[in-house]
Amino acid sequence: MRKLFLFLFLFASAGLFAQPLAIIPQPSQISQGEGSFTLSQATTISFDATKPELKSIAAQLNEHLNKFYGITLPLNEKSKPSLSFRLNKSLPGSDEGYLLKVDPKEIVITAKTPAGIFYGVQSLKQMIPVSQNGPLTIPCAEINDQPRFAWRGLHLDVGRHYFPVSFIKKYIDNMAMYKLNTFHWHLTEDQGWRLEINQYPKLTEISSWRDETVVGHAGRSKTYDGVGYGGFYTQKQVKEIVQYAADRFITVVPEIEMPGHSVSVLAAYPELGCTGGPYNVMTTWGVHKDVLCAGKEETFKFLQNVLDEVCELFPSKFIHIGGDECPKDRWKECPDCQKRIKDNGLKDEHELQSYFITRIEKYLNSKGRQIIGWDEILEGGLAPGASVMSWRGIKGGIEAAKQKHNVVMTPGSHLYFDHYQSKETEKEPLAIGGYLPLEQVYSYEPIPEELSADEQKYIMGAQGNVWTEYIPSTKQAEYMVFPRICALAEVVWTPKEKKNFTDFSKRMDTEYVRLYRYGVNYRKP
Numbered sequence: 201m202r203k204l205f206l207f208l209f210l211f212a213s214a215g216l217f218a219q220p221l222a223i224i225p226q227p228s229q230i231s232q233g234e235g236s237f238t239l240s241q242a243t244t245i246s247f248d249a250t251k252p253e254l255k256s257i258a259a260q261l262n263e264h265l266n267k268f269y270g271i272t273l274p275l276n277e278k279s280k281p282s283l284s285f286r287l288n289k290s291l292p293g294s295d296e297g298y299l300l301k302v303d304p305k306e307i308v309i310t311a312k313t314p315a316g317i318f319y320g321v322q323s324l325k326q327m328i329p330v331s332q333n334g335p336l337t338i339p340c341a342e343i344n345d346q347p348r349f350a351w352r353g354l355h356l357d358v359g360r361h362y363f364p365v366s367f368i369k370k371y372i373d374n375m376a377m378y379k380l381n382t383f384h385w386h387l388t389e390d391q392g393w394r395l396e397i398n399q400y401p402k403l404t405e406i407s408s409w410r411d412e413t414v415v416g417h418a419g420r421s422k423t424y425d426g427v428g429y430g431g432f433y434t435q436k437q438v439k440e441i442v443q444y445a446a447d448r449f450i451t452v453v454p455e456i457e458m459p460g461h462s463v464s465v466l467a468a469y470p471e472l473g474c475t476g477g478p479y480n481v482m483t484t485w486g487v488h489k490d491v492l493c494a495g496k497e498e499t500f501k502f503l504q505n506v507l508d509e510v511c512e513l514f515p516s517k518f519i520h521i522g523g524d525e526c527p528k529d530r531w532k533e534c535p536d537c538q539k540r541i542k543d544n545g546l547k548d549e550h551e552l553q554s555y556f557i558t559r560i561e562k563y564l565n566s567k568g569r570q571i572i573g574w575d576e577i578l579e580g581g582l583a584p585g586a587s588v589m590s591w592r593g594i595k596g597g598i599e600a601a602k603q604k605h606n607v608v609m610t611p612g613s614h615l616y617f618d619h620y621q622s623k624e625t626e627k628e629p630l631a632i633g634g635y636l637p638l639e640q641v642y643s644y645e646p647i648p649e650e651l652s653a654d655e656q657k658y659i660m661g662a663q664g665n666v667w668t669e670y671i672p673s674t675k676q677a678e679y680m681v682f683p684r685i686c687a688l689a690e691v692v693w694t695p696k697e698k699k700n701f702t703d704f705s706k707r708m709d710t711e712y713v714r715l716y717r718y719g720v721n722y723r724k725p
């Protein structure tokens with residue numbers, strides 16, 4: 201029996217049987233043919249050299265092939281068998297779709313836009329054998345593929361813990377590999393402000409540093425490590441990251457939290473709080489009752505100045521303005537906040553929050569941007585053009601879509617990657633709580649049944665969130681994200697009717713070997 205298996209294995213690896221493809225996310229349509237194309241130094245990448253995006257895609261593919269297979273393909277050499285990138289505006293379907301044809305003589309990727317070509321290349325990379333031993337045979341196939349949703353997001357909280365630029369780039373690389381296109385960069389928190397703002401140097405001198413950090417679970421621990429902690433991204437680094445992401449067809453959506461989760465700002469600029477302080481950058485996790493004062497004009501002046509620089513750095517259509525978990529205790533007792541309520545005929549502090557967000561929305565709209573915020577921005581009335589990120593379940597998303605506002609679904613029940621991956625929590629690294637196994641992520645359906653066909657159009661997509669209170673290292677961040685990112689990719693890309701967890705799990709067997717080779721610290725199933 202063992203000999204038979206060995207025999208079959210050798211046959212399969214020799215390319216005599218069609219190797220089943222293991223592409224993640226599963227494409228819309230695949231038809232596998234017979235035979236294969238062998239990729240080697242004799243293959244040229246052929247493309248319109250006047251298109252810088254195609255040149256960049258070719259260079260990125262070469263970087264990958266060189267790193268993992270030790271080969272570099274020549275570019276545009278006429279006499280050689282080719283891997284061609286072809287732009288064709290009249291191709292039917294989505295702008296991000298592609299057609300990938302592999303036959304024994306050539307490989308052709310056709311797409312409407314460079315983004316489509318890029319996604320075709322990502323699929324192609326997963327068709328190359330994982331092992332570098334032996335020929336790089338790519339099974340003949342025709343793949344016709346396009347994404348299900350426009351917003352395919354992954355978030356990272358760099359406020360609770362800081363992650364170096366090199367890691368952010370690796371994170372972006374891995375997102376691109378799975379055809380995600382939106383990196384939600386959560387840059388500001390009670391425990392640290394991470395973005396250099398030229399007009400407010402104290403944000404990086406003071407707000408980006410905390411004196412120490414709680415040890416263990418904040419709900420149970422009274423112990424602190426006594427070690428100062430901090431860091432920030434310079435504007436130069438941010439520009440580099442935004443460009444790096446753009447080269448991978450990923451939009452970086454920055455989040456500047458307001459009016460809550462802003463104690464770090466108050467530590468540097470106490471005049472922006474209701475009580476005037478003093479305040480300290482938080483050293484434990486949780487929701488703080490000190491928030492930005494909604495009554496003082498200085499608060500809006502500050503935020504507008506900050507947002508001016510944010511808009512210079514980030515070309516994204518959306519700016520995330522936070523809006524979650526803002527206790528109203530201080531506003532209730534603040535004369536400035538109460539005056540604002542009275543002067544504007546507001547009913548209560550919820551309407552004051554709505555006033556706050558609407559005012560920021562107006563400002564960002566005047567700069568050609570749109571706001572997106574956590575679902576609390578529904579309370580007291582949604583700002584007129586605001587998009588909503590539904591995190592406390594899907595209720596907020598449903599409500600926003602019914603009000604004809606765009607929505608990104610990111611419910612804690614299915615897409616909070618800071619939750620435990622096993623019920624045996626003692627065998628896992630300390631996490632915030634919850635239980636989110638791979639299958640549950642996979643099972644997520646972003647379109648709620650409660651919505652009519654018309655309302656469903658407001659669901660832009662979905663996103664995995666990675667809050668880092670209990671994720672102090674890059675290694676652990678990867679552990680929490682992988683393999684859940686793979687399941688997320690199928691939630692947002694693969695047609696609903698094509699999703700199948702058993703089939704996904706089989707393809708993951710190959711993917712784990714890839715992730716190991718790529719040096720990703722995934723959680724072993």
Ligand code: ACM
Binds near residue numbers: 524591
């Ligand atoms: C959130 O998890 N506070 C958006």
Ligand code: ZN
Binds near residue numbers: 492531
């Ligand atoms: Zn106030």
